[in-house]
Amino acid sequence: MDGTMDLTGKTELELRAMEREIAKQHLDKFPYLSLAWGLGNLACWIAVWVLCLNGVMPLWLGFIIATVNVAASYLPSHEAQHSIFAMPGKPKRWLNELVGWVSPIPLVMPYSVLRATHMEHHKHANNPELDPDYSEHYDTIAGFFWSSVQWRQPKPRGGEHPYVRCLKRIGREDLILHSVAYQLVYMGVLCGMALNGLAIEAALLWWLPRTVAVFYVQFYLSWAPHYPDCGTDRYNDTQSFKSRFGNIWSSGMQYHVIHHLYPRIPLVRTPEAYRQMKPILKAQGARVDAI
Template sequence: MTDGIGNPRDLALSGAAAPAAPAADTSPALDTPRTRGDGPAIPLGGDATLDRHTRIALLKEERAIARRFEGGKMWIYPAAAFTCYAIWLSFFPLAIMGWLNLPLAFVLSTVFAVGGYVTSHEAMHSNIARHGTKWRWLNEWTGKVSTIIIVFPFSMARLMHLEHHYHCNHPEKDPDYPDRANGPWHAIYKTWLNRQPGVDGSIHIYKRILAEMGTREAADALKDTVRLQLIFMAVLFAMAWSGYAIEAALIWWLPRHIGLSYIRFYLSWAPHHPREDQGRYGNTRLFKSRLGQIGSIGMETHLVHHLYPSIPNHRTKEAYYALRPILEKRGVHCPEI
Protein backbone atom coordinates (compact mmCIF):
# COMPACT_ATOMS: atom_id res chain seq x y z
CA MET A 1 0.00 0.00 0.00
CA THR A 2 1.48 3.33 -1.00
CA ASP A 3 0.35 6.85 -1.55
CA GLY A 4 -0.06 5.85 -5.16
CA ILE A 5 3.26 7.25 -6.25
CA GLY A 6 5.05 4.08 -7.29
CA ASN A 7 6.23 0.63 -6.44
CA PRO A 8 8.47 0.76 -3.38
CA ARG A 9 10.40 -2.32 -4.51
CA ASP A 10 11.43 -0.72 -7.80
CA LEU A 11 12.37 2.52 -6.14
CA ALA A 12 14.44 0.84 -3.45
CA LEU A 13 16.23 -1.21 -6.11
CA SER A 14 17.25 1.89 -7.96
CA GLY A 15 18.54 3.36 -4.75
CA ALA A 16 15.82 6.00 -4.75
CA ALA A 17 13.51 6.55 -1.86
CA ALA A 18 10.55 4.29 -1.39
CA PRO A 19 7.23 6.10 -1.26
CA ALA A 20 5.30 6.42 1.90
CA ALA A 21 2.94 3.80 3.14
CA PRO A 22 0.20 5.12 5.40
CA ALA A 23 1.70 3.49 8.41
CA ALA A 24 -0.30 2.45 11.41
CA ASP A 25 2.15 4.34 13.57
CA THR A 26 2.10 3.31 17.17
CA SER A 27 4.86 5.64 18.25
CA PRO A 28 4.58 6.82 21.85
CA ALA A 29 4.76 10.34 20.47
CA LEU A 30 1.18 9.96 19.29
CA ASP A 31 -0.06 9.81 22.86
CA THR A 32 1.84 12.89 23.90
CA PRO A 33 0.12 16.29 23.57
CA ARG A 34 2.05 18.46 21.12
CA THR A 35 3.65 21.39 22.90
CA ARG A 36 6.15 22.66 20.33
CA GLY A 37 5.43 26.08 18.98
CA ASP A 38 5.96 25.02 15.39
CA GLY A 39 3.22 22.39 15.45
CA PRO A 40 0.38 22.51 12.95
CA ALA A 41 -2.66 24.73 13.62
CA ILE A 42 -4.91 21.70 13.40
CA PRO A 43 -3.35 18.94 15.53
CA LEU A 44 -2.25 16.01 13.38
CA GLY A 45 -2.13 12.95 15.52
CA GLY A 46 0.20 11.01 13.27
CA ASP A 47 0.43 9.34 9.91
CA ALA A 48 -2.64 7.14 10.32
CA THR A 49 -4.86 10.12 11.02
CA LEU A 50 -3.48 12.48 8.37
CA ASP A 51 -5.68 12.97 5.35
CA ARG A 52 -4.37 11.96 1.95
CA HIS A 53 -3.71 15.52 0.81
CA THR A 54 -1.62 16.29 3.91
CA ARG A 55 0.33 13.07 3.56
CA ILE A 56 1.21 13.77 -0.07
CA ALA A 57 2.16 17.38 0.73
CA LEU A 58 4.39 16.22 3.57
CA LEU A 59 5.95 13.55 1.38
CA LYS A 60 6.78 16.07 -1.33
CA GLU A 61 8.33 18.38 1.24
CA GLU A 62 10.22 15.46 2.79
CA ARG A 63 11.61 14.38 -0.58
CA ALA A 64 12.70 17.90 -1.48
CA ILE A 65 14.67 18.13 1.78
CA ALA A 66 16.12 14.63 1.43
CA ARG A 67 17.36 15.32 -2.09
CA ARG A 68 19.71 17.98 -0.69
CA PHE A 69 21.61 15.29 1.23
CA GLU A 70 22.02 12.69 -1.50
CA GLY A 71 25.53 12.12 -2.82
CA GLY A 72 28.44 14.20 -1.57
CA LYS A 73 32.00 13.08 -0.95
CA MET A 74 31.39 9.47 -1.95
CA TRP A 75 35.05 8.87 -2.84
CA ILE A 76 35.73 8.38 0.87
CA TYR A 77 34.00 4.98 0.78
CA PRO A 78 36.10 3.31 -1.95
CA ALA A 79 39.23 5.02 -0.61
CA ALA A 80 38.56 3.64 2.88
CA ALA A 81 37.55 0.20 1.56
CA PHE A 82 40.62 -0.34 -0.63
CA THR A 83 43.07 1.14 1.90
CA CYS A 84 41.75 -0.98 4.77
CA TYR A 85 41.64 -4.10 2.60
CA ALA A 86 45.24 -3.59 1.47
CA ILE A 87 46.41 -3.04 5.04
CA TRP A 88 44.51 -6.11 6.22
CA LEU A 89 45.93 -8.29 3.42
CA SER A 90 49.45 -7.13 4.30
CA PHE A 91 48.95 -8.48 7.82
CA PHE A 92 49.24 -12.07 6.56
CA PRO A 93 52.76 -11.95 5.08
CA LEU A 94 53.88 -9.59 7.85
CA ALA A 95 52.62 -12.04 10.48
CA ILE A 96 54.37 -14.96 8.81
CA MET A 97 57.61 -12.97 8.66
CA GLY A 98 57.19 -12.04 12.31
CA TRP A 99 57.08 -8.31 11.59
CA LEU A 100 53.57 -7.68 12.85
CA ASN A 101 52.33 -6.28 16.15
CA LEU A 102 49.58 -8.86 16.58
CA PRO A 103 47.46 -7.08 19.23
CA LEU A 104 47.41 -3.95 17.05
CA ALA A 105 46.62 -6.02 13.95
CA PHE A 106 43.78 -7.70 15.83
CA VAL A 107 42.23 -4.35 16.83
CA LEU A 108 42.62 -2.93 13.32
CA SER A 109 41.22 -6.07 11.67
CA THR A 110 38.17 -5.88 13.92
CA VAL A 111 37.66 -2.21 13.03
CA PHE A 112 38.06 -3.07 9.34
CA ALA A 113 35.54 -5.90 9.67
CA VAL A 114 32.90 -3.52 11.06
CA GLY A 115 33.82 -0.57 8.86
CA GLY A 116 33.83 -2.79 5.80
CA TYR A 117 30.13 -3.35 6.16
CA VAL A 118 29.56 0.41 6.11
CA THR A 119 31.49 0.89 2.87
CA SER A 120 29.84 -2.14 1.27
CA HIS A 121 26.48 -0.83 2.39
CA GLU A 122 26.89 2.28 0.27
CA ALA A 123 27.76 0.03 -2.68
CA MET A 124 24.69 -2.13 -2.01
CA HIS A 125 22.54 0.94 -2.64
CA SER A 126 24.65 1.96 -5.65
CA ASN A 127 25.46 5.20 -3.88
CA ILE A 128 29.05 5.24 -5.13
CA ALA A 129 28.06 4.85 -8.79
CA ARG A 130 24.77 3.90 -10.42
CA HIS A 131 24.17 1.25 -13.09
CA GLY A 132 25.48 2.30 -16.48
CA THR A 133 27.75 5.04 -15.22
CA LYS A 134 31.50 5.34 -15.79
CA TRP A 135 32.45 4.50 -12.21
CA ARG A 136 30.07 1.57 -11.76
CA TRP A 137 33.00 -0.89 -11.50
CA LEU A 138 34.27 1.08 -8.52
CA ASN A 139 30.92 0.69 -6.80
CA GLU A 140 30.99 -3.07 -7.35
CA TRP A 141 34.61 -3.58 -6.29
CA THR A 142 34.16 -1.42 -3.23
CA GLY A 143 31.36 -3.73 -2.19
CA LYS A 144 33.32 -6.86 -3.02
CA VAL A 145 36.50 -6.08 -1.10
CA SER A 146 34.65 -4.61 1.88
CA THR A 147 32.91 -7.75 3.10
CA ILE A 148 35.70 -10.28 2.59
CA ILE A 149 36.87 -9.97 6.21
CA ILE A 150 33.44 -10.93 7.51
CA VAL A 151 33.20 -13.75 4.93
CA PHE A 152 29.92 -12.41 3.60
CA PRO A 153 30.14 -11.99 -0.18
CA PHE A 154 28.87 -8.73 -1.59
CA SER A 155 26.41 -10.47 -3.92
CA MET A 156 24.71 -12.15 -0.96
CA ALA A 157 24.98 -9.10 1.28
CA ARG A 158 23.34 -6.86 -1.32
CA LEU A 159 20.47 -9.23 -2.09
CA MET A 160 19.70 -9.80 1.57
CA HIS A 161 20.01 -6.13 2.46
CA LEU A 162 17.62 -5.07 -0.28
CA GLU A 163 15.18 -7.76 0.85
CA HIS A 164 15.47 -6.28 4.34
CA HIS A 165 14.47 -2.90 2.92
CA TYR A 166 11.53 -4.32 0.97
CA HIS A 167 10.16 -6.35 3.88
CA CYS A 168 11.51 -4.58 6.93
CA ASN A 169 10.41 -6.37 10.15
CA HIS A 170 8.34 -8.97 8.31
CA PRO A 171 8.76 -12.21 10.33
CA GLU A 172 9.08 -14.42 7.24
CA LYS A 173 10.51 -12.14 4.58
CA ASP A 174 12.96 -9.86 6.37
CA PRO A 175 16.33 -11.69 6.36
CA ASP A 176 17.36 -9.73 9.47
CA TYR A 177 14.31 -10.77 11.47
CA PRO A 178 16.24 -13.51 13.39
CA ASP A 179 18.08 -10.65 15.14
CA ARG A 180 14.87 -9.75 16.99
CA ALA A 181 15.53 -9.77 20.74
CA ASN A 182 13.95 -8.57 23.98
CA GLY A 183 16.83 -6.35 25.03
CA PRO A 184 20.50 -5.57 24.44
CA TRP A 185 21.91 -8.60 26.28
CA HIS A 186 19.49 -10.90 24.55
CA ALA A 187 20.46 -9.26 21.25
CA ILE A 188 24.16 -9.91 21.89
CA TYR A 189 23.34 -13.53 22.71
CA LYS A 190 21.31 -13.80 19.48
CA THR A 191 24.25 -12.54 17.41
CA TRP A 192 26.15 -15.63 18.62
CA LEU A 193 23.21 -18.03 18.54
CA ASN A 194 22.25 -17.20 14.95
CA ARG A 195 25.72 -18.18 13.75
CA GLN A 196 25.59 -21.66 15.27
CA PRO A 197 25.67 -24.40 12.62
CA GLY A 198 22.42 -26.13 13.52
CA VAL A 199 20.33 -23.14 14.63
CA ASP A 200 17.68 -21.77 12.27
CA GLY A 201 19.56 -18.48 12.16
CA SER A 202 20.69 -16.04 9.54
CA ILE A 203 22.25 -18.33 6.92
CA HIS A 204 19.27 -20.70 6.93
CA ILE A 205 16.88 -17.78 6.47
CA TYR A 206 19.09 -16.46 3.67
CA LYS A 207 19.05 -19.82 1.91
CA ARG A 208 15.27 -20.04 2.16
CA ILE A 209 14.81 -16.52 0.82
CA LEU A 210 17.27 -17.16 -2.03
CA ALA A 211 15.38 -20.35 -2.94
CA GLU A 212 12.11 -18.40 -2.97
CA MET A 213 13.66 -15.72 -5.18
CA GLY A 214 14.79 -18.40 -7.64
CA THR A 215 16.75 -15.93 -9.76
CA ARG A 216 20.18 -16.28 -11.32
CA GLU A 217 21.47 -13.59 -8.96
CA ALA A 218 20.22 -15.62 -6.00
CA ALA A 219 21.96 -18.79 -7.25
CA ASP A 220 25.18 -16.84 -7.88
CA ALA A 221 25.03 -15.30 -4.41
CA LEU A 222 24.77 -18.74 -2.84
CA LYS A 223 27.73 -20.00 -4.91
CA ASP A 224 29.79 -16.94 -3.93
CA THR A 225 28.99 -17.65 -0.28
CA VAL A 226 30.09 -21.28 -0.56
CA ARG A 227 33.31 -20.26 -2.35
CA LEU A 228 34.22 -17.55 0.16
CA GLN A 229 33.50 -19.80 3.14
CA LEU A 230 35.66 -22.57 1.66
CA ILE A 231 38.49 -20.10 1.03
CA PHE A 232 38.14 -18.83 4.60
CA MET A 233 38.36 -22.34 6.01
CA ALA A 234 41.23 -23.31 3.70
CA VAL A 235 43.26 -20.25 4.79
CA LEU A 236 42.56 -20.88 8.48
CA PHE A 237 43.44 -24.59 8.23
CA ALA A 238 46.56 -24.00 6.16
CA MET A 239 47.85 -21.25 8.45
CA ALA A 240 47.01 -23.23 11.57
CA TRP A 241 48.79 -26.40 10.46
CA SER A 242 51.77 -24.33 9.28
CA GLY A 243 52.26 -22.96 12.77
CA TYR A 244 50.34 -19.69 12.42
CA ALA A 245 47.08 -20.54 14.18
CA ILE A 246 47.28 -17.62 16.62
CA GLU A 247 48.02 -15.22 13.78
CA ALA A 248 45.07 -16.56 11.75
CA ALA A 249 42.81 -16.30 14.78
CA LEU A 250 43.79 -12.71 15.53
CA ILE A 251 43.83 -11.42 11.96
CA TRP A 252 40.72 -13.08 10.56
CA TRP A 253 38.78 -15.55 12.71
CA LEU A 254 38.17 -13.44 15.84
CA PRO A 255 37.80 -10.07 14.04
CA ARG A 256 35.19 -11.68 11.82
CA HIS A 257 33.15 -12.97 14.76
CA ILE A 258 33.44 -9.80 16.82
CA GLY A 259 32.70 -7.71 13.73
CA LEU A 260 29.62 -9.75 12.81
CA SER A 261 28.26 -9.49 16.34
CA TYR A 262 28.85 -5.72 16.39
CA ILE A 263 27.23 -5.34 12.97
CA ARG A 264 24.25 -7.49 13.93
CA PHE A 265 23.78 -5.60 17.18
CA TYR A 266 24.16 -2.07 15.87
CA LEU A 267 23.03 -2.33 12.28
CA SER A 268 20.18 -4.75 12.78
CA TRP A 269 18.91 -5.05 16.33
CA ALA A 270 19.37 -1.53 17.74
CA PRO A 271 17.67 0.52 14.99
CA HIS A 272 14.79 -1.92 14.45
CA HIS A 273 13.99 -2.95 17.99
CA PRO A 274 11.29 -4.14 18.83
CA ARG A 275 10.59 -5.15 15.20
CA GLU A 276 6.84 -4.92 15.56
CA ASP A 277 6.04 -2.15 13.09
CA GLN A 278 6.37 -2.66 9.36
CA GLY A 279 5.27 0.84 8.37
CA ARG A 280 7.52 3.32 6.59
CA TYR A 281 7.86 5.61 9.60
CA GLY A 282 7.69 2.98 12.31
CA ASN A 283 9.91 0.13 11.11
CA THR A 284 13.08 1.89 12.27
CA ARG A 285 13.62 3.89 15.44
CA LEU A 286 15.69 6.94 16.18
CA PHE A 287 17.78 6.59 19.32
CA LYS A 288 20.65 8.08 21.24
CA SER A 289 23.56 5.65 21.48
CA ARG A 290 26.05 5.61 24.34
CA LEU A 291 28.76 5.13 21.74
CA GLY A 292 27.63 8.13 19.71
CA GLN A 293 27.01 8.38 15.99
CA ILE A 294 30.44 7.01 14.98
CA GLY A 295 30.48 4.22 17.59
CA SER A 296 27.01 3.14 16.51
CA ILE A 297 28.12 3.32 12.85
CA GLY A 298 25.55 6.01 12.09
CA MET A 299 22.64 3.88 13.28
CA GLU A 300 21.15 6.53 15.59
CA THR A 301 19.56 8.04 12.49
CA HIS A 302 18.98 4.81 10.58
CA LEU A 303 15.37 5.83 9.93
CA VAL A 304 16.70 8.41 7.48
CA HIS A 305 18.48 5.63 5.60
CA HIS A 306 15.33 3.54 5.38
CA LEU A 307 13.37 6.52 4.13
CA TYR A 308 16.08 7.64 1.70
CA PRO A 309 18.76 4.98 0.98
CA SER A 310 20.48 7.38 -1.42
CA ILE A 311 21.57 9.57 1.48
CA PRO A 312 25.04 8.29 2.42
CA ASN A 313 25.76 7.10 5.93
CA HIS A 314 27.89 10.12 6.86
CA ARG A 315 25.07 12.56 6.03
CA THR A 316 22.11 10.89 7.75
CA LYS A 317 22.47 12.87 10.98
CA GLU A 318 22.55 16.16 9.12
CA ALA A 319 19.57 15.01 7.06
CA TYR A 320 17.74 13.94 10.21
CA TYR A 321 17.78 17.42 11.67
CA ALA A 322 16.56 18.87 8.39
CA LEU A 323 13.77 16.28 8.15
CA ARG A 324 12.88 16.38 11.83
CA PRO A 325 9.96 18.84 11.62
CA ILE A 326 8.30 16.71 8.93
CA LEU A 327 8.94 13.49 10.81
CA GLU A 328 7.37 15.00 13.91
CA LYS A 329 4.31 15.94 11.92
CA ARG A 330 4.17 12.31 10.86
CA GLY A 331 4.10 11.31 14.51
CA VAL A 332 7.65 9.95 14.62
CA HIS A 333 9.40 10.16 18.00
CA CYS A 334 12.39 12.39 17.27
CA PRO A 335 14.93 12.52 20.12
CA GLU A 336 17.96 14.78 20.38
CA ILE A 337 20.88 12.86 18.87
Protein backbone atom coordinates in the same frame (compact mmCIF):
# COMPACT_ATOMS: atom_id res chain seq x y z
CA MET B 1 15.52 23.50 9.57
CA ASP B 2 14.08 24.67 12.89
CA GLY B 3 13.32 21.70 15.11
CA THR B 4 10.45 23.71 16.71
CA MET B 5 8.81 24.69 13.40
CA ASP B 6 5.02 24.77 13.40
CA LEU B 7 3.63 22.12 11.10
CA THR B 8 0.06 22.45 12.32
CA GLY B 9 -2.42 22.09 9.52
CA LYS B 10 0.03 20.55 7.07
CA THR B 11 -1.46 17.69 5.11
CA GLU B 12 0.31 14.39 4.60
CA LEU B 13 1.05 15.33 1.00
CA GLU B 14 2.55 18.66 2.07
CA LEU B 15 4.72 16.99 4.70
CA ARG B 16 5.93 14.42 2.18
CA ALA B 17 6.77 17.19 -0.29
CA MET B 18 8.79 19.06 2.36
CA GLU B 19 10.56 15.84 3.25
CA ARG B 20 11.48 15.13 -0.37
CA GLU B 21 12.82 18.65 -0.90
CA ILE B 22 15.25 18.13 1.96
CA ALA B 23 16.22 14.68 0.68
CA LYS B 24 17.10 16.16 -2.72
CA GLN B 25 19.84 18.20 -1.05
CA HIS B 26 21.61 14.99 -0.02
CA LEU B 27 20.94 12.58 -2.88
CA ASP B 28 23.33 11.97 -5.78
CA LYS B 29 26.38 13.09 -3.82
CA PHE B 30 29.45 10.95 -4.50
CA PRO B 31 30.65 9.30 -1.24
CA TYR B 32 34.38 10.03 -1.47
CA LEU B 33 34.89 9.14 2.20
CA SER B 34 33.26 5.74 1.75
CA LEU B 35 35.43 5.08 -1.30
CA ALA B 36 38.62 5.82 0.64
CA TRP B 37 37.24 3.92 3.62
CA GLY B 38 36.38 0.79 1.66
CA LEU B 39 39.66 0.48 -0.23
CA GLY B 40 41.88 1.90 2.52
CA ASN B 41 40.42 -0.32 5.21
CA LEU B 42 41.10 -3.45 3.15
CA ALA B 43 44.66 -2.28 2.43
CA CYS B 44 45.23 -1.66 6.14
CA TRP B 45 43.94 -5.12 7.04
CA ILE B 46 46.27 -6.76 4.51
CA ALA B 47 49.18 -4.66 5.80
CA VAL B 48 48.48 -5.86 9.35
CA TRP B 49 48.82 -9.45 8.17
CA VAL B 50 52.13 -8.73 6.44
CA LEU B 51 53.55 -6.84 9.41
CA CYS B 52 52.47 -9.41 12.00
CA LEU B 53 53.59 -12.46 10.02
CA ASN B 54 56.99 -10.85 9.49
CA GLY B 55 57.39 -9.97 13.16
CA VAL B 56 57.31 -6.21 12.61
CA MET B 57 54.06 -5.65 14.50
CA PRO B 58 53.20 -7.40 17.78
CA LEU B 59 50.30 -9.81 17.44
CA TRP B 60 48.26 -8.15 20.19
CA LEU B 61 48.31 -4.86 18.29
CA GLY B 62 47.53 -6.65 15.04
CA PHE B 63 44.50 -8.23 16.69
CA ILE B 64 43.13 -4.84 17.78
CA ILE B 65 43.64 -3.21 14.38
CA ALA B 66 42.31 -6.26 12.51
CA THR B 67 39.17 -6.27 14.65
CA VAL B 68 38.51 -2.62 13.79
CA ASN B 69 39.22 -3.36 10.13
CA VAL B 70 36.80 -6.27 9.93
CA ALA B 71 34.08 -4.40 11.84
CA ALA B 72 34.49 -1.41 9.50
CA SER B 73 34.48 -3.48 6.32
CA TYR B 74 30.72 -3.75 5.85
CA LEU B 75 29.53 -0.16 5.45
CA PRO B 76 31.32 0.78 2.20
CA SER B 77 29.76 -2.31 0.64
CA HIS B 78 26.44 -1.21 2.09
CA GLU B 79 26.76 2.05 0.15
CA ALA B 80 27.45 0.02 -3.00
CA GLN B 81 24.44 -2.22 -2.35
CA HIS B 82 22.30 0.90 -2.77
CA SER B 83 24.26 2.03 -5.86
CA ILE B 84 25.37 5.22 -4.11
CA PHE B 85 28.73 5.25 -5.91
CA ALA B 86 27.01 4.86 -9.29
CA MET B 87 23.71 3.58 -10.64
CA PRO B 88 23.58 0.74 -13.20
CA GLY B 89 24.58 1.97 -16.64
CA LYS B 90 26.60 4.92 -15.35
CA PRO B 91 30.33 5.32 -16.17
CA LYS B 92 31.45 4.74 -12.57
CA ARG B 93 29.35 1.62 -12.10
CA TRP B 94 32.51 -0.51 -12.15
CA LEU B 95 33.74 1.44 -9.12
CA ASN B 96 30.48 0.81 -7.28
CA GLU B 97 30.83 -2.92 -7.88
CA LEU B 98 34.55 -2.93 -7.01
CA VAL B 99 33.93 -1.38 -3.60
CA GLY B 100 30.92 -3.63 -3.07
CA TRP B 101 32.94 -6.78 -3.67
CA VAL B 102 36.33 -6.02 -2.09
CA SER B 103 35.30 -4.09 1.02
CA PRO B 104 33.58 -6.97 2.89
CA ILE B 105 36.26 -9.57 2.11
CA PRO B 106 37.52 -9.51 5.74
CA LEU B 107 33.96 -10.21 6.88
CA VAL B 108 33.80 -13.26 4.57
CA MET B 109 30.50 -12.19 3.05
CA PRO B 110 29.99 -11.99 -0.73
CA TYR B 111 28.61 -8.73 -2.05
CA SER B 112 26.06 -10.56 -4.19
CA VAL B 113 24.46 -12.21 -1.16
CA LEU B 114 24.64 -9.06 0.96
CA ARG B 115 22.91 -7.01 -1.72
CA ALA B 116 20.16 -9.52 -2.46
CA THR B 117 19.27 -10.10 1.19
CA HIS B 118 19.58 -6.44 2.14
CA MET B 119 17.15 -5.38 -0.57
CA GLU B 120 14.67 -7.86 0.85
CA HIS B 121 15.22 -6.39 4.31
CA HIS B 122 14.26 -2.97 2.98
CA LYS B 123 11.19 -4.33 1.20
CA HIS B 124 9.97 -6.31 4.20
CA ALA B 125 11.53 -4.68 7.28
CA ASN B 126 10.42 -6.38 10.52
CA ASN B 127 8.16 -8.86 8.75
CA PRO B 128 8.77 -12.12 10.64
CA GLU B 129 8.24 -14.19 7.50
CA LEU B 130 10.02 -12.11 4.85
CA ASP B 131 12.71 -9.99 6.53
CA PRO B 132 15.95 -12.04 6.40
CA ASP B 133 17.27 -10.10 9.41
CA TYR B 134 14.23 -10.66 11.59
CA SER B 135 15.87 -13.53 13.49
CA GLU B 136 18.00 -10.95 15.34
CA HIS B 137 14.96 -9.16 16.82
CA TYR B 138 15.15 -10.21 20.46
CA ASP B 139 13.82 -8.24 23.43
CA THR B 140 17.11 -8.24 25.32
CA ILE B 141 20.76 -7.73 24.47
CA ALA B 142 21.49 -11.21 25.81
CA GLY B 143 18.85 -12.59 23.47
CA PHE B 144 20.40 -10.71 20.57
CA PHE B 145 23.86 -12.15 21.27
CA TRP B 146 22.44 -15.66 21.40
CA SER B 147 20.59 -15.11 18.12
CA SER B 148 23.84 -13.87 16.56
CA VAL B 149 25.59 -17.06 17.65
CA GLN B 150 22.75 -19.07 16.14
CA TRP B 151 22.92 -17.05 12.90
CA ARG B 152 26.48 -18.27 12.28
CA GLN B 153 25.45 -21.92 12.35
CA PRO B 154 24.61 -23.89 9.16
CA LYS B 155 21.14 -24.55 10.53
CA PRO B 156 20.18 -21.92 13.13
CA ARG B 157 17.84 -23.38 15.74
CA GLY B 158 17.75 -26.56 13.69
CA GLY B 159 16.15 -24.89 10.67
CA GLU B 160 17.18 -23.34 7.38
CA HIS B 161 19.43 -20.28 7.55
CA PRO B 162 17.33 -17.10 7.01
CA TYR B 163 19.60 -15.93 4.19
CA VAL B 164 19.34 -19.29 2.42
CA ARG B 165 15.57 -19.20 2.84
CA CYS B 166 15.46 -15.65 1.48
CA LEU B 167 17.60 -16.45 -1.56
CA LYS B 168 15.43 -19.45 -2.39
CA ARG B 169 12.26 -17.38 -2.06
CA ILE B 170 13.48 -14.75 -4.54
CA GLY B 171 14.84 -17.33 -6.96
CA ARG B 172 18.53 -16.63 -6.36
CA GLU B 173 19.69 -20.03 -5.13
CA ASP B 174 22.74 -19.55 -7.34
CA LEU B 175 24.10 -17.00 -4.86
CA ILE B 176 24.29 -19.67 -2.16
CA LEU B 177 27.32 -21.02 -4.02
CA HIS B 178 29.02 -17.64 -3.60
CA SER B 179 28.75 -17.99 0.18
CA VAL B 180 29.96 -21.58 0.02
CA ALA B 181 33.01 -20.50 -1.99
CA TYR B 182 33.82 -17.72 0.47
CA GLN B 183 33.54 -20.07 3.44
CA LEU B 184 35.73 -22.70 1.78
CA VAL B 185 38.49 -20.17 1.11
CA TYR B 186 38.18 -18.76 4.64
CA MET B 187 38.34 -22.18 6.29
CA GLY B 188 41.13 -23.22 3.93
CA VAL B 189 43.26 -20.25 5.00
CA LEU B 190 42.62 -20.88 8.70
CA CYS B 191 43.33 -24.61 8.44
CA GLY B 192 46.36 -24.09 6.21
CA MET B 193 47.87 -21.63 8.66
CA ALA B 194 47.15 -23.94 11.59
CA LEU B 195 48.85 -26.86 9.86
CA ASN B 196 51.91 -24.66 9.32
CA GLY B 197 52.22 -23.63 12.95
CA LEU B 198 50.37 -20.33 12.61
CA ALA B 199 47.13 -21.20 14.39
CA ILE B 200 47.42 -18.33 16.90
CA GLU B 201 48.09 -15.84 14.11
CA ALA B 202 45.10 -17.13 12.14
CA ALA B 203 42.87 -16.88 15.19
CA LEU B 204 43.94 -13.38 16.20
CA LEU B 205 44.12 -11.83 12.75
CA TRP B 206 40.93 -13.24 11.25
CA TRP B 207 38.82 -15.73 13.21
CA LEU B 208 38.42 -13.74 16.42
CA PRO B 209 38.23 -10.30 14.74
CA ARG B 210 35.51 -11.64 12.46
CA THR B 211 33.65 -13.17 15.40
CA VAL B 212 33.65 -9.81 17.21
CA ALA B 213 32.83 -7.90 14.02
CA VAL B 214 29.73 -9.94 13.20
CA PHE B 215 28.35 -9.17 16.67
CA TYR B 216 29.14 -5.49 16.12
CA VAL B 217 27.63 -5.21 12.64
CA GLN B 218 24.47 -7.09 13.53
CA PHE B 219 24.01 -5.12 16.75
CA TYR B 220 24.26 -1.67 15.18
CA LEU B 221 22.69 -2.37 11.79
CA SER B 222 20.00 -4.89 12.70
CA TRP B 223 19.18 -4.89 16.38
CA ALA B 224 19.55 -1.33 17.71
CA PRO B 225 17.69 0.44 14.86
CA HIS B 226 14.74 -1.99 14.97
CA TYR B 227 14.46 -2.81 18.70
CA PRO B 228 12.20 -3.16 20.62
CA ASP B 229 9.01 -3.27 18.57
CA CYS B 230 9.30 -1.29 15.36
CA GLY B 231 6.47 -1.89 12.92
CA THR B 232 6.32 -2.44 9.18
CA ASP B 233 5.03 0.94 7.98
CA ARG B 234 7.14 3.57 6.23
CA TYR B 235 7.57 5.76 9.30
CA ASN B 236 7.86 3.19 12.06
CA ASP B 237 9.87 0.32 10.59
CA THR B 238 13.02 1.72 12.18
CA GLN B 239 14.04 4.36 14.71
CA SER B 240 16.71 6.76 15.83
CA PHE B 241 18.69 5.81 18.93
CA LYS B 242 21.33 7.36 21.15
CA SER B 243 24.56 5.40 21.40
CA ARG B 244 26.86 5.94 24.36
CA PHE B 245 29.76 5.48 21.94
CA GLY B 246 28.66 8.26 19.60
CA ASN B 247 27.72 8.18 15.96
CA ILE B 248 31.08 7.14 14.49
CA TRP B 249 31.60 4.15 16.77
CA SER B 250 28.03 3.01 16.19
CA SER B 251 28.62 2.95 12.41
CA GLY B 252 26.51 6.06 11.86
CA MET B 253 23.36 4.09 12.60
CA GLN B 254 21.87 6.50 15.16
CA TYR B 255 20.02 8.07 12.22
CA HIS B 256 18.98 4.80 10.59
CA VAL B 257 15.47 6.14 10.05
CA ILE B 258 16.84 8.34 7.25
CA HIS B 259 18.45 5.35 5.57
CA HIS B 260 15.19 3.43 5.41
CA LEU B 261 13.30 6.42 4.04
CA TYR B 262 15.99 7.42 1.52
CA PRO B 263 18.48 4.55 1.09
CA ARG B 264 20.55 6.41 -1.50
CA ILE B 265 21.52 9.25 0.82
CA PRO B 266 25.22 8.62 1.61
CA LEU B 267 25.96 7.57 5.17
CA VAL B 268 28.00 10.68 6.00
CA ARG B 269 25.05 12.91 5.06
CA THR B 270 22.39 11.14 7.14
CA PRO B 271 22.99 13.14 10.38
CA GLU B 272 22.37 16.48 8.66
CA ALA B 273 19.41 15.11 6.71
CA TYR B 274 17.99 13.79 9.98
CA ARG B 275 18.33 17.13 11.76
CA GLN B 276 16.62 18.91 8.88
CA MET B 277 13.79 16.39 8.56
CA LYS B 278 13.21 15.55 12.22
CA PRO B 279 10.14 17.76 12.90
CA ILE B 280 8.56 16.65 9.63
CA LEU B 281 9.23 12.99 10.38
CA LYS B 282 7.91 13.34 13.92
CA ALA B 283 4.70 14.87 12.59
CA GLN B 284 4.25 11.73 10.49
CA GLY B 285 4.75 9.33 13.38
CA ALA B 286 8.42 8.44 12.93
CA ARG B 287 10.32 7.24 15.99
CA VAL B 288 12.76 10.15 16.29
CA ASP B 289 12.66 11.10 19.99
CA ALA B 290 15.91 9.41 21.03
CA ILE B 291 18.30 11.94 19.52
